[in-house]
Amino acid sequence: MTTALASKQLPLRMKASFPIAVVAKAKAPSPASADKQATGLDELGTAHVVPRGKTVAEEGTPAEYVFKIVSGAFRVVRLLPDGRRSVIDFLLPGDYFGLAENGTYSHSLEVISDASFIRYPKGQLRHLLDSDPRASRRFFNLMCEQLSAAQGRLLMLSRKSAVERIASFILAMADRSQRKNGAIKLPMNRADVADYLGLTIETVxxxxxxxxxxxxxxxxxxxxxxxxxxxxxxxxSGDN
Amino acid sequence: MTTALASKQLPLRMKASFPIAVVAKAKAPSPASADKQATGLDELGTAHVVPRGKTVAEEGTPAEYVFKIVSGAFRVVRLLPDGRRSVIDFLLPGDYFGLAENGTYSHSLEVISDASFIRYPKGQLRHLLDSDPRASRRFFNLMCEQLSAAQGRLLMLSRKSAVERIASFILAMADRSQRKNGAIKLPMNRADVADYLGLTIETVxxxxxxxxxxxxxxxxxxxxxxxxxxxxxxxxSGDN
DNA sequence: CGGCGCCTTGAATAATATCAACGATAGTGG
DNA sequence: CCACTATCGTTGATATTATTCAAGGCGCCG
Incomplete structure (x- = not known):
C-alpha cells in the first residue's frame, strides 16, 4: 500500500520544456498491400517524444493505439481499486504495447526515462494483420514471446523468494538493459522494481x-x- | 517444496484399461485453402481420450503439437529445478495448449480429470495460420485472451493476499467450471489450487x-x- | 548551499510457510 | 457389502519471511 501510493504519481518536476511532440509524420498512408518493409507497418505510425513521468496510455481509456518503443524506457502498470500497484512489464526499444488490449486499455503505459515511440492506430494495424501474412506472422510471434515472458513471471511470483526474484531480475536486466562502463544501468527506481517483483521497496x-x-x-x-x-x-536465481 | 514434491507425480492407479487412444481420425488432409469450417483446422487433428494423471505433453520435450481441450480438465505445470511447482493455468473444454510453445515445451500438460482433446501437428497449424487469414485472426485473438489472463494473474500474484486470491479464484471458477446442483465443482485438488495461487495447501x-x-x-x-x-x-476479491 | 526525493537500515509486527497430527473420503480387495 | 488403506484435507503450534513503521543518510537539482 505504501509502495503503491508512494509511487502512484511520481511528482517529477515536469517543466513544459519537454512536451509530447510529433517528431516525424510518415508518408501518405498506403492501402497496405505491396509492402517491401519488414512489416509494412512503419508508414502507418507517427513518431512521438515524451518526457519522464508522462502517462502515454491510461488504464480504462479507449484502446485506440498500439505503441512501438523507439528509445528510453517505459513501465506497464496496473492498479487495484485500493491503489496497490503492479508493474506488469518494463518496455525497452523494440518492444510493443497495446497489441492485446481490447476495447479499453487494461494497463497504463508510463515513461520512466525520456523516451520516444511510434504510435499506430489500432484499426489500421488490424487491417494490416488481416491483409499481410508476413506482418500477421511477425506479430503472432511477438505475442508468443510476450505470453512466454508473462508465464515465466507467473512462476517467479508464485514460487520464488525475494532473493531469487532479485537475482532473476538482475540477470534479465543484464541482457536487456543499457551498460555504462561495465555496469548495468537501471532506468527504473526501487518502487518500480518492487511493484514489478511483488515486493516492497524496503525488501528490494x-x-x-x-x-x-x-x-x-x-x-x-x-x-x-x-x-x-x-x-x-x-x-x-533458482532457474537452471 | 512440500507441495511440489507431494503433487509432482500423482500415483494414480492407472490400470491399462484407459490408455490414450485415437478415437476419431479426421478425413484426408486438405491443402488448407478453401475452408468452410470455423477455423479450417478441425480436419488436421486427431482426437484422443486420456485418463486422470496422464501427462499429455512434457516440459522440455520437443513441442510438436498444439492441443485443443474437448472434455475434462487439465493443468499446465512448470517446475523449478529444485521441484517447486507452479500451475500456470487450468484448461477446460475449448481451451488450447501449446500455441506459444516454441522448440520445446516450457510447460507440462497434465490431465486432472478423465479428459479428451484434439491434437494438431504444429507445423500444419503454422501453415494454416500463414495461408488462412480467418484462422490467423482467430488464433491471434486467442493469444490476446491468454496474454490478458496471464497479466491479470500477475497482478494477483504480486499484490493480492491469500483471501483475495482465493476469492478471485472461486469467482473465476464459478464462471468457467461445471455446476452440480448449484455447487461449483472443482476438478482440481488443494495442491493444484495452492500451486496455482502461489500459496501452500494449508493456507488454501x-x-x-x-x-x-x-x-x-x-x-x-x-x-x-x-x-x-x-x-x-x-x-x-479486491478487483472492482 | 539547501531542500526534496529516493534509498537504506533498524526494530516491531503481521502474514504465510512449515512441521506435525488427526480426520475424512474414496477406491480396493476380501 | 464392508472393512482396509492410501490419499487428501483440515487444524493446531511454531518458525520464517516479508511487511510495516520509523528514522536517518545520500545525492541531485535548483
Missing amino acids: SRTLSQLRADKVIELPTACQIVLRDRDRLAAI | SRTLSQLRADKVIELPTACQIVLRDRDRLAAI
Whole structure:
C-alpha cells in the first residue's frame, strides 16, 4: 500500500520544456498491400517524444493505439481499486504495447526515462494483420514471446523468494538493459522494481544490500549494478 | 517444496484399461485453402481420450503439437529445478495448449480429470495460420485472451493476499467450471489450487474454512463450493 | 548551499510457510 | 457389502519471511 501510493504519481518536476511532440509524420498512408518493409507497418505510425513521468496510455481509456518503443524506457502498470500497484512489464526499444488490449486499455503505459515511440492506430494495424501474412506472422510471434515472458513471471511470483526474484531480475536486466562502463544501468527506481517483483521497496533495498555484502554484485550508484559473480547470481536465481 | 514434491507425480492407479487412444481420425488432409469450417483446422487433428494423471505433453520435450481441450480438465505445470511447482493455468473444454510453445515445451500438460482433446501437428497449424487469414485472426485473438489472463494473474500474484486470491479464484471458477446442483465443482485438488495461487495447501484449506465460517461460501464436499454471498466474495476479491 | 526525493537500515509486527497430527473420503480387495 | 488403506484435507503450534513503521543518510537539482 505504501509502495503503491508512494509511487502512484511520481511528482517529477515536469517543466513544459519537454512536451509530447510529433517528431516525424510518415508518408501518405498506403492501402497496405505491396509492402517491401519488414512489416509494412512503419508508414502507418507517427513518431512521438515524451518526457519522464508522462502517462502515454491510461488504464480504462479507449484502446485506440498500439505503441512501438523507439528509445528510453517505459513501465506497464496496473492498479487495484485500493491503489496497490503492479508493474506488469518494463518496455525497452523494440518492444510493443497495446497489441492485446481490447476495447479499453487494461494497463497504463508510463515513461520512466525520456523516451520516444511510434504510435499506430489500432484499426489500421488490424487491417494490416488481416491483409499481410508476413506482418500477421511477425506479430503472432511477438505475442508468443510476450505470453512466454508473462508465464515465466507467473512462476517467479508464485514460487520464488525475494532473493531469487532479485537475482532473476538482475540477470534479465543484464541482457536487456543499457551498460555504462561495465555496469548495468537501471532506468527504473526501487518502487518500480518492487511493484514489478511483488515486493516492497524496503525488501528490494535490503536484498540488494545483502547481495552486495555477499560480494555477488556491486552498487556504484543506486541505479547501477555491476555483476561480480554472475554464476553465483544465476545459482541464486533458482532457474537452471 | 512440500507441495511440489507431494503433487509432482500423482500415483494414480492407472490400470491399462484407459490408455490414450485415437478415437476419431479426421478425413484426408486438405491443402488448407478453401475452408468452410470455423477455423479450417478441425480436419488436421486427431482426437484422443486420456485418463486422470496422464501427462499429455512434457516440459522440455520437443513441442510438436498444439492441443485443443474437448472434455475434462487439465493443468499446465512448470517446475523449478529444485521441484517447486507452479500451475500456470487450468484448461477446460475449448481451451488450447501449446500455441506459444516454441522448440520445446516450457510447460507440462497434465490431465486432472478423465479428459479428451484434439491434437494438431504444429507445423500444419503454422501453415494454416500463414495461408488462412480467418484462422490467423482467430488464433491471434486467442493469444490476446491468454496474454490478458496471464497479466491479470500477475497482478494477483504480486499484490493480492491469500483471501483475495482465493476469492478471485472461486469467482473465476464459478464462471468457467461445471455446476452440480448449484455447487461449483472443482476438478482440481488443494495442491493444484495452492500451486496455482502461489500459496501452500494449508493456507488454501484454512482460507476456505475461514470463508465458510464467515458464511460467504459453503463446502458440501472438499471439491464443491456453493456461493452464499457472491457480492461479499467479490468485495473480498479486491478487483472492482 | 539547501531542500526534496529516493534509498537504506533498524526494530516491531503481521502474514504465510512449515512441521506435525488427526480426520475424512474414496477406491480396493476380501 | 464392508472393512482396509492410501490419499487428501483440515487444524493446531511454531518458525520464517516479508511487511510495516520509523528514522536517518545520500545525492541531485535548483
